[in-house]
Amino acid sequence: GGRQGVVGIGAINKGALLPAGVKVSNPIPTWGGDDPETVDEAERRIPAFLRHQDRLVSAADFSDITERTPGVDIGRVDVLPLFHPDRPTTTSAGVVTVMVIPKYDPLYPDAPRPNKLFLDTVCAHLNPRRLVTTEVHVRGPIYKRLWVSVGVNVIAGRDIAPVHDAVRQAVRTFLSPLVGGFDETGWPRDTQVDTNTLLAVVARVDGVQSVNEVQLGLETGGALDSIAMQGLELPHLVGISVASGSARPLDTVRGTTPPGDGDSPRLFPVPVVPESC
Incomplete structure (x- = not known):
């Protein structure tokens, strides 16, 4: 049945080919x-x-x-x-x-x-x-958590919010491990993330008149011009801020990122076997 057959616990409660009166349940995910x-x-x-x-x-x-x-x-x-x-x-x-x-x-x-x-x-x-x-x-890959802050000028007469959203999506897509990079096949290994490249990506977004500043940083410390990726490392954009005028400080951007990875719910940690083969 494809991906629609992958369901969570308790999602299966009937079987079309089973006789009447037989109850079905799945105690574990499929x-x-x-x-x-x-x-x-x-x-x-x-x-x-x-x-x-x-x-x-x-x-x-x-x-x-x-x-x-x-x-x-x-x-x-x-x-x-x-x-x-x-x-x-x-x-x-x-x-x-x-x-x-x-x-x-x-x-x-x-x-x-x-x-x-x-x-x-x-x-x-x-x-x-x-x-x-x-x-x-x-x-699997080893993700480096990144934060980005961008300051842009929007073309006069354009709605600011949609342009800012488009900038966020463009940066997030460009750093994606599956569809990122210039060839859109995923961010290439052993390729650093740098502010000049991100500036070029932002400048191509429809509605952006000019890019004032791009700040790039890790979980701690100040803004960096580039962040190296080696071996199995790939970028993971945890937080991004887009503002009109000057870019917001990275510390402020980190402070607005939810606990965890920013794109996932908070989970209770439990001991597990290391995920390696």
Whole structure:
């Protein structure tokens, strides 16, 4: 049934093929519902399958086979040859790390992150297809929490609020791990976030006459010209402010961000098994 079959606890209360009087309930959430691929997507996968024969040898093989993992909706796959997630600064022979990002995440829509079940599913799919000499790690991204404050001048005669909303959405989309970057395929790894690039994105928004200032910062400290991304790190825009005239101070922007990640409800923390494979 696709993604509509993924429901929460207690959402299932009947079965069309069951006899009368039988009650149905689901004490745990359902999972594994996947939208069908299109004919064009299937046609693109045929030559890839003929090339790799369902074996993990090259980086392209890892990418193609990971995307075909059944039971999970994968929005992005990055293959890092010779990279060990626990030793990111050294070259590790025979090691391949696969970074996966879910296509959907209701808790963190702007920064999707795989849970342990997601990672285990991908790992179980890759393990029998790898070479015996290859050590494979399946991990999610490591998000760096960012705050942005922008000051703009709106073209005379335009409504200010819609333009400000468009600026917020443009910056949020540009930093997205799934549709961000200039090629709109997700923010590229090992690519720093800098104020000059964000200024260019804001300047292209319809209704913006000029950009006065762009401030960029982390959870603490002052404004930075750039923030580096290394290894599995990707940006997560937690808070953004857009104002007419001068940009608001970053401390003020951080103070208006709700506790947590800014785009998710407050959750009660409980001990869990580390989400790695």
